Amino acid sequence: MEMARKKRDPKKVALAQAILDAYQPETAEDMNNALKDLFGPMFEAMLQGEMNHHLGYDSNDKGPKKDDNRRNGYGKKTLKTTQGEVEIEVPRDRDGSFEPQVVPKRTKDVSAIENKVLAMYARGMSQRDISSTIEDIYGFQMSHDMISDITDCIIPELEEWKNRPLKKCYAFVFVDCLYVTLRNDYEVKECAVYVILGYDLNGRKEILGLWISESESKNYWMQTFDEIKSRGVEDIFFISMDGVSGLEAGAKAIFPKVVVQRCIVHLIRNSIKYVPTKDYKKFTQSLKKVYGAPTLKSANSAFEIFCKEWSQYPGAVDVWKRNYSHVEQLFDYGSAVRKVMYTTNAIEAVNSSFRKVTKKGAFPNETALFKLLYLRIKELEKKWSTGYIPNWSMVLNQLMVNDLFKDRIDQYIRL
Numbered sequence: 001m002e003m004a005r006k007k008r009d010p011k012k013v014a015l016a017q018a019i020l021d022a023y024q025p026e027t028a029e030d031m032n033n034a035l036k037d038l039f040g041p042m043f044e045a046m047l048q049g050e051m052n053h054h055l056g057y058d059s060n061d062k063g064p065k066k067d068d069n070r071r072n073g074y075g076k077k078t079l080k081t082t083q084g085e086v087e088i089e090v091p092r093d094r095d096g097s098f099e100p101q102v103v104p105k106r107t108k109d110v111s112a113i114e115n116k117v118l119a120m121y122a123r124g125m126s127q128r129d130i131s132s133t134i135e136d137i138y139g140f141q142m143s144h145d146m147i148s149d150i151t152d153c154i155i156p157e158l159e160e161w162k163n164r165p166l167k168k169c170y171a172f173v174f175v176d177c178l179y180v181t182l183r184n185d186y187e188v189k190e191c192a193v194y195v196i197l198g199y200d201l202n203g204r205k206e207i208l209g210l211w212i213s214e215s216e217s218k219n220y221w222m223q224t225f226d227e228i229k230s231r232g233v234e235d236i237f238f239i240s241m242d243g244v245s246g247l248e249a250g251a252k253a254i255f256p257k258v259v260v261q262r263c264i265v266h267l268i269r270n271s272i273k274y275v276p277t278k279d280y281k282k283f284t285q286s287l288k289k290v291y292g293a294p295t296l297k298s299a300n301s302a303f304e305i306f307c308k309e310w311s312q313y314p315g316a317v318d319v320w321k322r323n324y325s326h327v328e329q330l331f332d333y334g335s336a337v338r339k340v341m342y343t344t345n346a347i348e349a350v351n352s353s354f355r356k357v358t359k360k361g362a363f364p365n366e367t368a369l370f371k372l373l374y375l376r377i378k379e380l381e382k383k384w385s386t387g388y389i390p391n392w393s394m395v396l397n398q399l400m401v402n403d404l405f406k407d408r409i410d411q412y413i414r415l
Helices: 010-023 028-055 111-120 127-138 144-154 153-164 218-230 247-254 264-274 277-291 297-308 314-324 324-332 334-340 345-358 368-383 394-401 407-413
Strands: 072-080 084-093 170-182 187-200 205-213 236-239 259-261
Touching: 010 334, 028 072, 028 084, 028 247, 144 345, 153 368, 170 407, 187 218, 187 247, 187 324, 187 345, 205 218, 205 297, 205 368, 218 247, 236 247, 236 277, 236 334, 247 259, 259 264, 259 324, 264 277, 264 314, 264 324, 277 297, 277 314, 277 324, 297 314, 297 324, 334 394, 345 368, 394 407
Parallel strands: 170 236, 236 259
Antiparallel strands: 072 084, 170 187, 187 205
């Protein structure tokens, strides 16, 4: 059954048509420019209204005045708005007592409130908390609909980000899921948010994308890998993951040269399930002698000792026997490379940041969730923009001396 079309206010429809007739926009950018053109006259009209109130008469009023203060021309001001920069003329009075409220003196950025709303939303504040904060700061109430409209303004940017072209090569990619609660009518359910973090050849972090599904599965991970390939990714050196069944084979089917590394920290967590709490410390210390060994030979020796020492916990030892190939392959690479690839801590830190802003309750729909996570990503990108992955030059040098990567690095680092 089709929903009835929502009827719009005839005055708003007429105004929109007048704008279309006047500007004849053909693209979204044309429409944006048209709206920007309207901002100036709107601000100027509001300022004229404020000046009329301040002086006590309209500009064309020829009657007697209550005092000697008069209009005294205009001053130019360039405003920064959400649509870009707009130049306006601000009315002045002779004695300089006019204090405009719409655009206060020495204020040029009128997008501040919107930016503050987006920043608060990115930090996980509820609409109620945002409304209260705005009222405390600016002295006026902001409705939930207004807050929603402000945050909705980033949806086109979000859609562009989700479909943007990616770099051709990433040295390291980390994959993980976090679970959030979505509310659908009267039903509340948990959904998996798929997150992919990449390190490019310049040592910069980048979140390649976000995806939502009902649960974590090999098939959906395959779809996400297919998508990032279609968006331009040609080569990935390493993928670090937490061990979804079948994911390794699936990743290699799409990126044949990739090295898939099981997260050592996840293996530790899986194995200590079989170990009494009193032995946790000694058990993990024995393990560290294995994966933290300087050479494969010393790692193998430490592993033999580990298996004998902890044979009373066969479940724990079996976890490592089944996955020991992921320990062995660490020693195919230099110590700086091993330090990056052996754990998914990098992406777990990202997901931890997401959890801080998603823990307050259920989201009404996927769009609301995507808006919040995207704004959080923008906050993370600000932090990442000031630096590189620690010790990246050593990582790159160790990759360059490895025959598996030298030609591939040469191919892409010139691009």
